[in-house]
Amino acid sequence: MITVRNLSKSFGSIRAVDGLTLEIPAGQTLVLQGPSGSGKTTLLRLVAGLELPDEGEVALAGSPVSRPGWATPPHSRGIGMVFQRSGLWPHMTVAQNILFGVTGITREQAGLQLRTLLVQAALEGLAERFPAQLSGGEARRVALARALAAAPQRLLLDEPLTSQDPELKSRLLETIRGRARESGATLVYVTHDAAEARQVGGRIVRMNRGRLEAD
Amino acid sequence: MNKGAAYPSPDPLALPRKAGQWLALTGYSFVVLGPLAALLVATLLEILGGHSDWLELTVPVGRRLVLLGNSLGLAVAVTGIVMVQGFLAAVAIWSRAERAGVLLLWLVLPLMAIPSYIYALTWLDLAGVLTGWARQLGLASIGPFGWAGSLWVEVAALAPMALGFAWLGLRGVDPDLIEAGRLVRNDWIGLIRITLPLSAPALLTGAGLVFLLSLLDYSVPSLLQANVYPMEIFAEYSATHSPGRAFLLALPLVLPAASVTAGLLGPLRAMTVRTAMHRIRWASRPSWPGWFAGLQRVACALVGAEVLLPYAVLVIRAGSIQGLLSSVAQAASEIRYSLLTATLAALMSLPVGIAMARRLLRPGAGTAFLWVGVLAPLAIPGSLVGIGLTYVANRLGLQSEGISLVLPSFAGLARFAPLAVLVLLAQLKRLDPLLFEAGRLFQASAFRRWLQIGIPLLAPGILASAGLVFALTLGELAATLMVAPPGQATLTMRIYNYLHYGASGTVAGLCLVLAACVLMAGAGVAWVAARWSWPVSAPGEGI
Numbered sequence: 116m117i118t119v120r121n122l123s124k125s126f127g128s129i130r131a132v133d134g135l136t137l138e139i140p141a142g143q144t145l146v147l148q149g150p151s152g153s154g155k156t157t158l159l160r161l162v163a164g165l166e167l168p169d170e171g172e173v174a175l176a177g178s179p180v181s182r183p184g185w186a187t188p189p190h191s192r193g194i195g196m197v198f199q200r201s202g203l204w205p206h207m208t209v210a211q212n213i214l215f216g217v218t219g220i221t222r223e224q225a226g227l228q229l230r231t232l233l234v235q236a237a238l239e240g241l242a243e244r245f246p247a248q249l250s251g252g253e254a255r256r257v258a259l260a261r262a263l264a265a266a267p268q269r270l271l272l273d274e275p276l277t278s279q280d281p282e283l284k285s286r287l288l289e290t291i292r293g294r295a296r297e298s299g300a301t302l303v304y305v306t307h308d309a310a311e312a313r314q315v316g317g318r319i320v321r322m323n324r325g326r327l328e329a330d
Numbered sequence: 331m332n333k334g335a336a337y338p339s340p341d342p343l344a345l346p347r348k349a350g351q352w353l354a355l356t357g358y359s360f361v362v363l364g365p366l367a368a369l370l371v372a373t374l375l376e377i378l379g380g381h382s383d384w385l386e387l388t389v390p391v392g393r394r395l396v397l398l399g400n401s402l403g404l405a406v407a408v409t410g411i412v413m414v415q416g417f418l419a420a421v422a423i424w425s426r427a428e429r430a431g432v433l434l435l436w437l438v439l440p441l442m443a444i445p446s447y448i449y450a451l452t453w454l455d456l457a458g459v460l461t462g463w464a465r466q467l468g469l470a471s472i473g474p475f476g477w478a479g480s481l482w483v484e485v486a487a488l489a490p491m492a493l494g495f496a497w498l499g500l501r502g503v504d505p506d507l508i509e510a511g512r513l514v515r516n517d518w519i520g521l522i523r524i525t526l527p528l529s530a531p532a533l534l535t536g537a538g539l540v541f542l543l544s545l546l547d548y549s550v551p552s553l554l555q556a557n558v559y560p561m562e563i564f565a566e567y568s569a570t571h572s573p574g575r576a577f578l579l580a581l582p583l584v585l586p587a588a589s590v591t592a593g594l595l596g597p598l599r600a601m602t603v604r605t606a607m608h609r610i611r612w613a614s615r616p617s618w619p620g621w622f623a624g625l626q627r628v629a630c631a632l633v634g635a636e637v638l639l640p641y642a643v644l645v646i647r648a649g650s651i652q653g654l655l656s657s658v659a660q661a662a663s664e665i666r667y668s669l670l671t672a673t674l675a676a677l678m679s680l681p682v683g684i685a686m687a688r689r690l691l692r693p694g695a696g697t698a699f700l701w702v703g704v705l706a707p708l709a710i711p712g713s714l715v716g717i718g719l720t721y722v723a724n725r726l727g728l729q730s731e732g733i734s735l736v737l738p739s740f741a742g743l744a745r746f747a748p749l750a751v752l753v754l755l756a757q758l759k760r761l762d763p764l765l766f767e768a769g770r771l772f773q774a775s776a777f778r779r780w781l782q783i784g785i786p787l788l789a790p791g792i793l794a795s796a797g798l799v800f801a802l803t804l805g806e807l808a809a810t811l812m813v814a815p816p817g818q819a820t821l822t823m824r825i826y827n828y829l830h831y832g833a834s835g836t837v838a839g840l841c842l843v844l845a846a847c848v849l850m851a852g853a854g855v856a857w858v859a860a861r862w863s864w865p866v867s868a869p870g871e872g873i
Contacts, residue, residue, distance in 0.1 A: 164614060165509050165512070165613055167613045181613070187614065188614050189613075189614070190512055190516055192513075195513070195514070196510075202504070202506035202507055202509070203510075205507075205528070215514060216513070218515075265514055
């Protein structure tokens with residue numbers, strides 16, 4: 116479960132998140148929509164522990180993880196995330212990027228996991244390429260595969276399917292939903308596309324000026 | 331075909347391409363590579379004339395082999411220690427990103443342009459005080475002499491540079507990449523597998539430059555009574571006045587220096603591409619293993635002591651403000667001459683540097699060769715640059731008073747123009763070509779484009795490179811000693827001459843004056859560098 120209570124975050128004079136309260140039960144999906152600058156990305160970063168709140172609290176599975184001036188490290192939160200920019204490590208191959216966060220399994224299991232993800236994300240034959248050798252769409256899919264690889268308990272996806280053609284989008288959405296279902300992950304999905312939002316399923320909320328506007 | 335549309339990279343000066351190329355190649359070749367080429371010619375003439383025992387000079391045996399080994403060993407040790415120490419201290423500051431830490435960093439960074447022999451002087455002085463105390467306690471005297479002393483002083487002198495490059499490397503890593511790693515692995519793994527590899531170009535560049543500066547320096551070892559190979563070059567030329575013999579004798583030193591310089595090519599090219607400076611916002615401060623956090627604290631304490639203690643000594647030695655003013659009055663002509671020399675070198679470095687940086691932007695068969703030409707002067711000992719310049723001046727009959735007065739400026743230019751080229755190239759590369767293409771669409775006049783778009787966008791690079799050349803020329807000694815005309819001396823020459831008579835209030839005062847001048851220029855460079863990262867994201871992006 117992801118719980119956000121009275122959360123606020125400002126950057127200078129811009130109030131990116133403004134007293135927001137939200138609860139997403141474990142294993143459920145929340146789709147966030149809203150115009151540019153409405154605070155969607157900041158909300159995801161606050162949940163991931165990449166920003167400190169100015170006010171309020173974030174709790175995961177009932178335990179507080181962020182308060183003003185205090186936050187648990189991001190890697191201890193069981194979160195997989197696709198960033199607005201792909202953020203692939205340029206010195207690692209596609210395979211190395213995907214498997215970076217995978218620990219505690221054998222080499223064979225990791226290999227199997229990699230092959231499955233490469234197929235599911237339509238990245239066959241690209242495992243040994245470096246990010247600079249990928250198209251924008253391929254890079255987004257690598258970022259998605261990386262977020263899914265460690266089977267996290269919480270998935271925060273910031274417009275993960277931009278630059279994908281419609282057919283591939285449906286296939287990838289199915290992969291995301293399937294993976295989340297298998298691992299019982301809570302999914303927060305940011306998109307501008309209303310049709311995509313409906314396809315993702317789950318609860319759809321709209322953000323504007325740092326607040327939840329409509330459910 | 332439209333020439334402008336085919337232009338692959340920013341062209342802020344919009345000069346006719348051939349004219350720019352000509353300016354780059356001839357200006358740079360004549361001023362920067364000229365002394366080296368002249369030395370090569372002189373050497374060949376001597377060999378062909380049968381006047382030189384070239385094989386004996388080129389192959390070091392016996393004492394010279396030992397000296398070469400000592401010089402290489404010292405440079406390797408200095409590089410290893412100073413880079414590890416600099417990286418640890420930089421990580422400590424970076425992972426806190428507190429205002430005090432950053433402020434301290436900007437205070438330390440300009441010190442990288444302070445000549446190393448000033449550090450030698452202050453540590454000698456400090457050792458004298460400690461020896462006095464030791465004697466009172468009946469202990470043996472403490473002196474920073476010989477190899478250990480040279481190692482300590484060179485580490486101290488080069489600590490700001492190592493810290494600067496390590497900091498540049500860490501700040502050059504995109505925070506998104508660090509944050510992506512923090513989500514899935516702990517900070518130590520993230521540092522080793524993400525941040526360290528991505529900051530490698532800056533770290534390797536710093537290590538290479540530290541190695542070269544340590545290998546080619548003789549001022550510190552000579553003051554601390556350790557014999558190194560570069561001193562032999564100076565001694566050989568002083569004894570024989572033969573540029574060819576000096577060059578041949580220098581070859582065993584130049585070869586490893588050239589190898590390191592060639593190795594710098596890759597990291598430097600990567601660095602000039604990734605010059606954006608990022609500030610990471612740590613929601614939760616990185617947590618390091620206990621031993622690593624302990625090492626960071628030790629490194630910070632060492633850098634602090636190495637860098638700041640000498641200045642405390644200088645201030646105490648200089649005595650009062652009156653004493654300082656008296657030192658300034660005594661050396662007024664040297665101060666004037668030094669400022670004139672450094673200003674001239676900085677001004678001359680701009681057209682040459684801009685033209686060469688602009689040429690390096692264009693891909694082509696000759697670009698790799700040009701890179702070698704740009705980096706080559708970094709592998710040449712300063713004394714050899716001075717010998718080459720003297721040879722050129724003598725052969726061309728440039729011995730009039732006016733020309734000999736500006737020879738120290740040319741010495742500074744020949745030694746430090748490569749650094750100006752690198753700074754300007756980095757600035758050119760980080761500018762969006764679209765800005766210049768838009769300028770071509772909306773402004774027909776090349777001169778107005780140059781004035782309204784090129785110069786303002788290039789201004790940080792221009793100021794930074796000019797400040798760098800100014801500061802480094804101000805402290806330059808090895809080449810200046812060779813080319814300064816009779817009756818004229820720079821501030822560094824005066825200090826160096828005084829140093830052999832031991833530390834005094836006058837020398838301390840002059841060192842403070844030199845340090846203040848360098849610090850002002852260095853602070854200017856640091857201030858400009860801090861403003862290199864302009865906001866590029868659209869309003870609202872990432873919120």
